Amino acid sequence: xxxxxxxxxxVGAVWMDLRMQKVRNWYxxxxxxxxxxxxxxxxxxxxxAGFAAGVFCPVIILAVLFLFGALGAGDIKLFAVLGxxxxxxxxxxxxxxxxxxxxxxxxxxxxxxxxVRGRLAYFVQYFQSLFITKQMRPYREDKFHGSYIHFxxxxxxxxxxxxxxxxx
Numbered sequence: 226x227x228x229x230x231x232x233x234x235x236v237g238a239v240w241m242d243l244r245m246q247k248v249r250n251w252y253x254x255x256x257x258x259x260x261x262x263x264x265x266x267x268x269x270x271x272x273x274a275g276f277a278a279g280v281f282c283p284v285i286i287l288a289v290l291f292l293f294g295a296l297g298a299g300d301i302k303l304f305a306v307l308g309x310x311x312x313x314x315x316x317x318x319x320x321x322x323x324x325x326x327x328x329x330x331x332x333x334x335x336x337x338x339x340x341v342r343g344r345l346a347y348f349v350q351y352f353q354s355l356f357i358t359k360q361m362r363p364y365r366e367d368k369f370h371g372s373y374i375h376f377x378x379x380x381x382x383x384x385x386x387x388x389x390x391x392x393x
Contacts, residue, residue, distance in 0.1 A: 228388040230263055231310045231319075235381040238303045242377040248299030253306055260309030279308030279316055286320070292361055300376045307384065318392040319383045327379035334374065 234256045238248045257280065264272035283304035290296035304323075308316035335344060355361065386392065 226267075227263065227310050228384075230259060231307050231384050232388055234259070234306050234310065235303070235377070235384040238299070239375070239377045239381050242299065242375045247297070248303055248377065250302075253299075253302040256303075256306035257309055260306060263310060275312050276309045279310070279312045280305045281308075282313050283308050283316055283320060294362070296376060300380065303377060303380055307380075311387070315387065315392065319380070319387055322383035322386050322392070323376070323380045326382045327374060327376055330374050330379060 237252055237256075241248050241252060260280075261273070261276050264276040266272075268275060284301060287296055287301045287304060291298060291301055304316060304320060307319055311319065335341065
């Protein structure tokens with residue numbers, strides 16, 4: 226049952242992200258409520274502890290990526306929902322697979338979109354600026370706007386791997 230709950234949470238998030246460029250907070254709250262109820266019914270009081278650990282683990286781990294602008298708040302909140310449903314170990318594996326799949330998708334976009342030299346130059350300039358000014362700013366640049374992925378897509382792909390038993 227947790228697989229299906231995670232699947233529906235991820236599918237809805239992808240739909241919202243592709244349609245509106247964000248995952249709405251009401252959807253995240255509904256997912257957290259569903260995860261809480263699921264864990265309460267299936268695990269009692271220890272299920273609530275597992276729910277809390279699963280929710281806060283991705284938030285703490287992924288906060289740095291958010292600060293750099295490399296990951297959106299909606300993506301982190303989606304992982305929190307999935308963590309509440311799946312548990313800590315499974316959400317950690319889900320995050321790993323999502324980043325691997327997201328990296329593969331990004332590489333395909335990077336190589337197929339032309340502008341490889343321009344993107345590499347921007348990458349180097351970004352880190353030079355970071356070390357010189359010691360100020361973080363979002364990584365995205367407008368001229369490469371169409372070259373980033375909606376990270377909810379590889380998250381959904383990772384959930385599908387979870388459903389298929391690739392990790393449990």
